[in-house]
Amino acid sequence: MRSGVGLCVLGLLCLHSSSFGQETVEIHPGVLIFCDDPSVERAVHSAVHKFNQMMVTGNKLALYQILTATKAENGSDSTYSLEFTSRSSDCPTGSSKPWTDCDYLPSRHKKAILCNATVLMTETNAETQQVHCNIEDHITTERASCMGCPEPIDENSEDLKVPVSVSIAKFNSMSDSTHLFTLHEVGYATRQVQIAGFRFNFQFDMKKTVCSKAEHKDLNELCVADEENLFANCFSTVDTAPWRLETPAVQIQCEAGPLPPRASAKRRPPGFTPLRAMPHSSPSPPTSAPPTQPAVKEESSEEDISGSKVPPSPHPFHCPSKPWKPFHPLLSVPTKSPTEAPTAQPPAEGTFSDTDLLSSF
DSSP: OOHHHHHHHHHHHHHHHHHHHHHOOOOOOOOOOOTTTTEEEHHHHHHHHHHHHHHHHEEEEEEEEEEEEEEEEEEEEEEOOOEEEEEEEETTTTOSSGGOOOOOOOOOOOSEEEEEEEEEEOEEEEEEEEEEEOOGOOOOOOOOOOOTEEEEEEEOOOGGHHHHHHHHHHHHHHHHSSSEEEEEEEEEEEEEEEEEEEEEEEEEEEEEEEEEETOOOOOTTHHHHHTTTEEEEEEEEEEOOOGHHHHHOOEEEEESSSSGGOOOOEOOTTTTTTTOOSSOOOOOHHHHHHHHOOOOOOOGGOOOOOOOOOOOOOTTTOOOOOOOOOHHHOOOOOOOOGGGGGOOOOOTTTEEEEGGGGGTT
């Protein structure tokens, strides 16, 4: 009799426990909520922070736009299912700086990185349970620099003064003109590191001066261009080894007339003459700026780069949200002709450069 009563009580306890457990796990279906709701923003911030904690290399991500958000009730707590986009920031992974204080890295990727997350929200806490961002499509490879290859250099570079000077001197010594010629413009120029030193290839033109060869052996301050506007243009190859104190070897080919229009040469700044080893005290005038590229208007708010006011979204839940910050992508640079080659930039820290070839000499 006692055993039968015990079994009955045990059964009632099990039934009560089962009913109680079903009530605690009951979750109502998720409903769409506003993308600009403060609780949604708090949930997304938690997801971005969690993903950055999981990254081991590269740069932290920063929120760009919230795309959709749903909320499912679980008693006093809520589960948020989120879709949002992010972009690489200028804060490296592992930095103590929060991503909210970072700026977007300029990138040629106009499309942002797509992310999704599940966040458990309480009245005081946001706990990201799952987050994934598709960063694989935004990984780009960089081509290593070519050691020993010719590199474009600026037409006004200090490195060109000696090569230009010896080239003009050789022209004046071998030309049939009764007068000396002086530098007018320098066109396209490259520098190449070789085992024996540096090789410079460049184009330039000259103007006839008032100094006759009978009265002046070399160019000097009095040798200014005359009013006849007689030109000669040349292509010169100069091999130098400054540390050996050797005379540069010059190979030059010249013809009458100024540089062809396709050379698009730049005028030398004040103080740039073969007669001066040091730059002139007066600053160089800025070269004419290239024509500005017309701004491209993007149709989607996802790719809005102007930072201007985003038009109101037709979506009833204010989705997608406005960009967290304006994004400015790297504009595609049109291919330049050889005479418009950009100034060679110094190699990034940790990479090899042409000067490394000379370290053993």
